[in-house]
Amino acid sequence: MARRVIPVEVRERFFVLVCAGWSLGAAARAVGVASSTAGRWWRSSGLVETVMEVGRRGGLAGSPPPVVSGGADAGGGRRRRLLTGEDRCQIAVGLRCGLSYAEIGAMLGRDRSVVWREVQRNRGRDGSYVAPVAHRAAFERRRRPKRFKLQDNPGLCRQIEEWMDQGWSPRLIAMVLAEDHPVGSRDRVCHETIYQALYVQARGRLRADLHTQLSLKRRRRKPRTTPRAGSARLYAEAFTISQRPAEVADRAVPGHWEGDLILGAGNRSAIGTLIERTTRFTLLLHLPQRHDAATVAAAMIREMQHLPEHLRRSLTWDRGRELACYSDIQLALNMPVYFCDPHSPWQRGSNENTNRLLRFWFHRGTNLATHTRNDLHRIAATLNNRPRPTLNLQTPAQALDQLLANPAAAPPRCYHR
Known part of the structure; x- marks a missing residue:
């Protein structure tokens, strides 16, 4: 039996509905695909429980900025620094057409590095770039204040405490977590997140005495100082x-x-x-x-x-x-x-x-x-x-x-x- 080929437009319509606040099941029924297919699409987007914030009624907590029509110059004046939803749609079309980053950047009036960074930041785990998901992800990334990963993840806190009790540094812990968990996972944090949980009040749920497991055992951070001037030579013949x-x-x-x-x-x-x-x-x-x-x-x-x-x-x-x-x-x-x-x-x-x-x-x-x-x-x-x-x-x-x-x-x- 031949496998059904789903048009790209159907997949993008599904992401538009989900990013607008629809549930996965409702969006799947609206575009006419199975719920298992919809779940697979959403998991491959790389935005599972990390970027999307779901409100109490199933909608999204906040909405992304409106799509600015006009592409490069929305109001005829100076170009906006941030990419718009329309810009991201053009990037997605350009990638499907096989255009290079330089060609897509010329089409948008942007440098190719802007396009490259956008694709690297907002593409899914399967490597695909979907404009509605990328636009929503960029919006959620700019929201302040951000959710702190260690506040709602006691399992990760216990794992970090266990490694630090063995003498592991926060940087080593962050590298091992990055090796074991994919991009976007809630169990993946950087070393600065761990340091903030140790030194900044209300930034996490690590043990209060865990700073004693650091190499310098400091209760607070200290600025670096410059070394003193040189001294006399002690080993003239060495x-x-x-x-x-x-x-x-x-x-x-x-x-x-x-x-x-x-x-x-x-x-x-x-x-x-x-x-x-x-x-x-x-x-x-x-x-x-x-x-x-x-x-x-x-x-x-x-x-x-x-x-x-x-x-x-x-x-x-x-x-x-x-x-x-x-x-x-x-x-x-x-x-x-x-x-x-x-x-x-x-x-x-x-x-x-x-x-x-x-x-x-x-x-x-x-x-x-x-x-x-x-x-x-x-x-x-x-x-x-x-x-x-x-x-x-x-x-x-x-x-x-x-x-x-x-x-x-x-x-x-x-x-x-």
Whole structure:
């Protein structure tokens, strides 16, 4: 039996009726299609319970702006900034006719980028662009105040709280939600929405104490400050970061590490951190008694000597006194050590970011000497098995396993004085 072909005009008439306030069933009966077909059309439009706001009597809460006739110049004066309903109808016709964005823009008297952005914002999940739905979606998007997603979604709030209790950042949570849920889903929020729920009153239903799970545990946001001016050189005979090979900067070559210390209460206890730049794989140095130069060097050699040679290419460290024995490290590991410029922590960006993540377990103002070596191995394994946005949600452990399984893919070592 041949499948019935429904004209495009019937589908557009259905969307016009729904956007005017008709129910899906009433609109389906009016255009003569089955309710299942109408539901499938509406789901493919991408506007299920996100853009459309249904009133108590089944109608829409508010109505879109009227369609301005005349296209480019409605009143003969300066062109309106916003696209009209008629503009969107012309865009839909142009797309069905196979016109390019530039051709449609010339027809409307607009730049092609305007047409491209309009189609990207308001097309359905199946890729189709329907003028009435796009016009209604644009209108609802401009409405103020907007509905806050976390106010009416307790299930999503519980999921966010569970991930944050495991040390996940709001940005990582937002990326995982975007990966798991389609565009337009109520279970998809950006990281700024989560931050507002934590810091802005009445912006969500997350736990009041959830800000303590953030890396800095702040009760309120603080503006960023500029670093202080530089200080005297502490390592006159050492390699500087300007001497580092160019292959380190683009992260294409594995085996280049960044390191620093996480300090405890009164700077009397510390834990060493080593981050591989390509995979973000983390090693933690156990420093239970002291963290002077000799102790740090011995702990680093102990942890890194088991790595393959192609994963020991270089180390970048801050200008702290704890690495005064850097020559011993270079000799034992056959690995050059480079030092950042004074007061330039951003030159070790991967290490700085990972140290903030580690503060979830190593709280500021606590005695870090209470953590055993097994504790450090467990925490490092937990972090190395967490999805990382910089790795397209791959884990550092998975990325490192790929390098260990294929060492021949790594370029030759570069070591110079």
